[in-house]
Amino acid sequence: MKHKTKKRRPKNMENNWLTTDELLRLLKAARERSVRDWALLLTGYRHALRAQELSNLTLNDVDLKTRTIRVRRVKGSLETIQPLEKRAGQPLLDEPKALRLWLMERKDDSNFVFTSQKGGSLTTNAIWRLFATVAEEAGITGRSVHALKHSRVTHLLDGGSPINQVKQTAGHRALSSTLRYVHSTDESAAKAARQAEANVF
Template sequence: MRIDEAATAYTRHLADVRRLSPATVRAYSSDLANLIAVCGIVEVGEIALEDLREWLWQAVQAGDARATIARRTAAIRGFFAWALENGAITEDPSLRLVAPKRGRTLPRVATADALTDVLGRLADAAAEGEPIALRDHAIMELLYGSAVRVSELCGLDLDDIDAERRTARVLGKGSKERVVPFGVPALRAVDAYVVRGRSTLLARRTAVAGQPALFLGARGGRIAPRTVYTLVARELGPALGGTIGPHALRHSAATHLLDGGADLRAVQEILGHASLGTTQIYTHVSSERLAASYRLAHPRA
């Protein structure tokens, strides 16, 4: 089987059988496309360990991050394991491929005071009644109030919000559904947007009927993740410095929950992490913040 044909079949397998998230499938597909660009259109069985090592070395020389190279290694190992299982090859050349160890960096977290300032400024803008301002305030409040991923937020429909219980039903990674709580400020912001802003945005859409999305773009369709990225970068970037995305609000919410005494298992469920180990990184963030406070305040620090 040619490698391009095998890559297409494998990415279809990831999406339809393993039901990985679209973002993961795109990343793995991009990695395979990059491998094909380096090795050319050849039979899968013609690729040797040396070819894979050369491919990774080129990524190192290009300055790719260790996490990116580690993901590429995982993508290729998965691809060749699948190819072996389906009879496309008789020997797996990736078994001895060594990935660099991932360097674990602590997530960037905004302080509660900084977020209060940002959300207060957005609330003031939303009070004018402009639909986009109402939407942006609701998005930021819900991202921080519920700690959902940007893909989960963009996928929300109107009936996913339970105003009485103050919960949102989201579809997470691996198509796993969970219910997350959020607070009164987020509920008020979402209500204001739905009542005063959403209908105006919806009216800009040609095909109005049957649009279930909660958050809409400027043209009335379901909001795109890129729009949310732009919003968060604009509003939160000055507070944290550098390039900031929606995950910064998720990191901040998780850290502030633990700072406030929330149980680690409860935070794991809210975030939708499959492994408790993934959630535990936020305990390190809380410890760092505690140590920093100690050094600033204690006379014997």
């Protein structure tokens, strides 16, 4: 009888997110490995996707002409249509380019966006291993692929995005689900305090 290999998860899930510097290091390491790995991790971050949601993503979900992606969530979360975005002056965050290059390069006949060398969709376990490998090459430890979703929510909240909009991006049905990701750093808390004081005085 074979025993299933357990996925290694960080002991402290509250720390399972990436700083912006770590995210860029991760994407740089992924880009140096392959266009597929870059596109996969960037898509996972941009749309706060779980590994299973990345695995399930199909060609019908991605529209490069309208620059949109249909996000089909698991665990009863919301299905949403989100824009494919890029950031001026930061090529590692150019999602339309990453996906376009990967879709031009991929040779698999299946309908899945992210495919393996053997064909067919990358499995959830394969995506976990891919993240672990790229993170190690980027010098990042103690994080799992769920850090992509956690980081997106954290960065949006730290950037001042309204929590209801962040809830929509994350695909959460309940606001309480989004609030579980809230954890202010000393720096972000101080920034918020300065902004609040400026609004008062």
